[in-house]
Each structure stands twice: as structure tokens, then as C-alpha cells.
Amino acid sequence: MSGIDAKKIRTRHFREAKVNGQKVSVLTSYDALSARIFDEAGVDMLLVGDSAANVVLGRDTTLSITLDEMIVLAKAVTIATKRALVVVDLPFGTYEVSPNQAVESAIRIMRETGAAAVKIEGGVEIAQTIRRIVDAGIPVVGHIGYTPQSEHSLGGHVVQGRDASSGKLIADARAVEQAGAFAVVLEMVPAEAAREVTEDLSITTIGIGAGNGTDGQVLVWQDAFGLNRGKKPRFVREYATLGDSLHDAAQAYIADIHAGTFPGEAESF
Ligand code: KIV
Numbered sequence: 681m682s683g684i685d686a687k688k689i690r691t692r693h694f695r696e697a698k699v700n701g702q703k704v705s706v707l708t709s710y711d712a713l714s715a716r717i718f719d720e721a722g723v724d725m726l727l728v729g730d731s732a733a734n735v736v737l738g739r740d741t742t743l744s745i746t747l748d749e750m751i752v753l754a755k756a757v758t759i760a761t762k763r764a765l766v767v768v769d770l771p772f773g774t775y776e777v778s779p780n781q782a783v784e785s786a787i788r789i790m791r792e793t794g795a796a797a798v799k800i801e802g803g804v805e806i807a808q809t810i811r812r813i814v815d816a817g818i819p820v821v822g823h824i825g826y827t828p829q830s831e832h833s834l835g836g837h838v839v840q841g842r843d844a845s846s847g848k849l850i851a852d853a854r855a856v857e858q859a860g861a862f863a864v865v866l867e868m869v870p871a872e873a874a875r876e877v878t879e880d881l882s883i884t885t886i887g888i889g890a891g892n893g894t895d896g897q898v899l900v901w902q903d904a905f906g907l908n909r910g911k912k913p914r915f916v917r918e919y920a921t922l923g924d925s926l927h928d929a930a931q932a933y934i935a936d937i938h939a940g941t942f943p944g945e946a947e948s949f
Contacts, residue, residue, distance in 0.1 A: 684724050689765040689820045691797065691862040693724075694884040697895070704896030706886050707904070710736050710753040712760035713902060717880040719761045725886075725896060726761055727799065730829070735902040742828045743772045747785055754793035767797045767821050772829040773929020775800060775862070776903040779812035785812045786820075799865065801827040807859040810850065814860035822856030824866035825849060837891075837913075841869035853877045853885075865898060866890040889915030 683705055684693045693942040697704050706725040709715040710732045710910055713735035718726060733745035745769075754768045768789045777784035786798045800806060810820050825840045841849035842929070849869060856864050863884040866874045871891020878885040878894050887894030892948040909923035936942035 683722060683945045686763070688763055691765070694863055698882070698884050703905070704725045704884060704886070704895055706898035708898070708900045709757050715757040715760040717763045718901070723764050724896070726766050727759055727768065728757050728768040728795070729900065730771045731900050736898060736910060741831060745771045747771055747788060751789065754771055754789065755793055760795040765797065766795045767799050768793060768795045770800045775809060779809045782809045783812050783816050786818045787816065788816055797821055797862070799823055802831050804855040807855040810856060810859035810861055820861045822861040822864035823867065824852040824856060824864060825866045827838040837868075839870065841873045846873050846903050848872055850877060850880060852901050853881055857881050857883050866894060889913060910944045
């Protein structure tokens with residue numbers, strides 16, 4: 681079954697896709713060139729994730745990326761995107777203090793980047809904040825299960841929602857939906873629990889490490905397309921080996937320079 685049929689994707693298309701049983705595709709993007717390629721390929725949503733802290737800025741966790749840094753990256757993505765709906769993460773420290781702080785951060789993202797929505801981590805505890813952002817006219821994507829900004833309190837990169845905490849997962853999902861989010865990311869939860877949440881909710885669920893029963897899937901593109909040659913989570917499927925291709929291309933370039941064969945006549949004035 682094909683994806684969303686629209687020239688420009690809006691939040692309502694995600695609702696319609698769920699009703700029609702159409703799966704939605706999401707990729708991260710943090711720059712104009714990848715955004716243009718993924719948009720032209722037909723991805724439904726582009727997520728300017730705070731995973732940029734890891735895969736763009738080389739940091740160990742997502743905690744240190746700032747709103748200013750996110751805004752620079754998000755602007756590049758929106759400039760290059762015609763069809764996909766662009767969503768930007770609210771980074772750590774820009775929404776937890778109060779709903780007012782969250783609304784101000786979300787307004788900056790919308791005003792300065794041209795994105796169509798923001799994403800925010802958390803469930804029941806963040807529901808009131810989601811409601812305030814939605815009431816300000818800003819579409820919200822929730823993010824529950826494993827939430828990387830809370831990795832220290834969650835005890836590391838571990839699957840959430842197993843047995844004892846499966847009640848929390850469904851409570852978080854319902855709270856996010858009731859607060860007005862139009863979609864929710866389910867990260868690293870058992871496939872069965874993600875399927876149950878998906879059946880329970882009327883908003884779109886987007887899985888990452890959450891099995892095949894969600895309404896859509898998201899992956900970090902550097903993992904999915906092999907630019908990242910390091911260790912990858914088990915839930916990643918590698919569709920290309922761009923890291924190896926780049927490495928080989930760089931070696932060929934260096935060898936041509938050493939051999940004096942680049943530039944040739946065709947590349948000279
Ligand atoms: O920051 C990010 O890339 C994300 C995805 C893993 C969903 O939040």
C-alpha cells in the first residue's frame with residue numbers, strides 16, 4: 681500500500697492515513713541536501729531530531745544541543761522541503777521549567793524555522809505542557825517509551841513498557857493524545873505493547889524499535905543509510921552503506937591528487 685497522496689502534507693493527512701490503514705514514513709534530517717533527497721523520495725515527515733547532537737555534532741548524548749543549534753539545522757531542512765511535514769524537537773532544557781517556557785520555545789521554532797510542528801518527550805507529566813503548545817496553535821508530536829533526554833533517569837538505553845511498566849506506556853499514550861498531539865513516537869517498546877497502544881489511540885503512532893504494529897516508522901538517516909559506520913541499535917535496518925562509499929571516494933580522491941591525475945584537462949580552465 682502506498683503512502684500519503686498529497687502535494688503538501690498537513691497534520692490532517694496523518695489522521696486520514698490512520699483511518700485508511702496507510703503506513704507513514706518518517707526520516708530524520710538536519711541539512712538541506714539530505715532533506716531535498718528524502719522529500720523527493722516521498723517521505724511523509726522529516727524530523728529535525730535532537731539526535732543531531734549525536735550524528736551531526738558528535739556528542740555522546742542529546743542533552744547539550746541548544747535551541748539555537750536546533751533552529752540553524754531546522755531552517756536548512758525547511759528551505760529544502762516542499763512536500764514532507766517538517767517537525768522539530770524541543771531540546772532538553774527548553775520546556776521542562778514551565779508550560780510558558782515550552783510555548784516560548786515552540787514559538788521560536790515555528791517563527792524562525794518555518795517548521796510545521798514540534799516534538800516533545802514525555803507522557804503524563806508533560807501533558808499539560810502539550811495542551812498549552814497546542815492551544816497556541818502549534819501542532820505537537822509526542823514521544824514516549826524510551827526518551828533519550830531522560831537516559832540518566834531511565835538507567836541507559838533500555839527497552840521501556842515491558843510487563844510492570846506497560847501500564848505507564850498506555851497511560852502516557854492516552855495523556856499525549858488527550859492533550860492534543862496529532863502523533864506520537866514510540867521508542868524502544870515491545871512490539872506487542874506498541875501494537876496495543878496503536879489500536880487504542882486515534883492519533884498516529886510512529887515507531888522506532890517498536891515492531892511492525894505502529895502506524896508508521898522513523899529511523900535516524902545516518903543509521904539507516906550507513907553513514908554511521910559505528911555501532912547501531914538492533915532495530916536499525918541498513919538500506920545503504922554510505923559511510924563505506926564516502927570512505928572509498930575520499931581514498932580515490934586522495935590517490936588521484938598524489939598521482940597528479942586530478943584535476944585533469946576537463947576539470948581545468
Ligand atoms: O531525535 C531523534 O532523532 C528522535 C528519533 C529517534 C525519534 O527523537
